[in-house]
Amino acid sequence: MTTDWTPAALSRDIPAASAAPGQLGETDLAIWRSASGRIAAWSDRCPHRGMRLSHGFVRGERLSCIYHGWGYGEGGQCVRIPAHPELTPPEAIRVPVFAAAEASGVIWVADGSPAGAPPEFPGFEGFRSLRIHAPASVLARVFGGAGHVIEGTLGPCAVVALIQPLPGNVSALHLLAPEGSEPATLDALSLAAEALRRTAEAQAQQAEEETA
Numbered sequence: 001m002t003t004d005w006t007p008a009a010l011s012r013d014i015p016a017a018s019a020a021p022g023q024l025g026e027t028d029l030a031i032w033r034s035a036s037g038r039i040a041a042w043s044d045r046c047p048h049r050g051m052r053l054s055h056g057f058v059r060g061e062r063l064s065c066i067y068h069g070w071g072y073g074e075g076g077q078c079v080r081i082p083a084h085p086e087l088t089p090p091e092a093i094r095v096p097v098f099a100a101a102e103a104s105g106v107i108w109v110a111d112g113s114p115a116g117a118p119p120e121f122p123g124f125e126g127f128r129s130l131r132i133h134a135p136a137s138v139l140a141r142v143f144g145g146a147g148h149v150i151e152g153t154l155g156p157c158a159v160v161a162l163i164q165p166l167p168g169n170v171s172a173l174h175l176l177a178p179e180g181s182e183p184a185t186l187d188a189l190s191l192a193a194e195a196l197r198r199t200a201e202a203q204a205q206q207a208e209e210e211t212a
Contacts, residue, residue, distance in 0.1 A: 004114035134204035155192025
């Protein structure tokens, strides 16, 4: 699959009125959801003092920095400076914004204007994300596939595995499970995912030792 979109998180992990850190290549992101459910992906730095916006708080349709409370609204524009409540913030005070969309229970992000919508996987929904200390190529090989999107079997059921390369030979594995899976099936799938993580990390460590 070729796409401009990168899987960055699962929808279930970012409920309404919350923010969390994410990644797009080397760029740190603040992925947040407004009170109305709108998803957004911004640069994870407040223009004021550089504090991480992913540590901030969501009030309504606004994301505010936890440090001095500067609030940012639609399009990353600063809309409120608590120390100067009467001031209309200059338009130049703005957080860089990235494209963000949801499909199949996955939050997808992109730089610029992606061509088309993110991919859909009918019959599957976001289940679990894992951070794995192994390159994406190693993780794909352990999974028994190639590329960053693998449809196969893990443990007791069919899955879709979305592999996100991260800086420093680290990967994120976003797993999609069949819709309506029984709790026992999901428990077994979680154990299989942990075993996959251990295998990938062991192989990555062995490769590092052999090349040291």
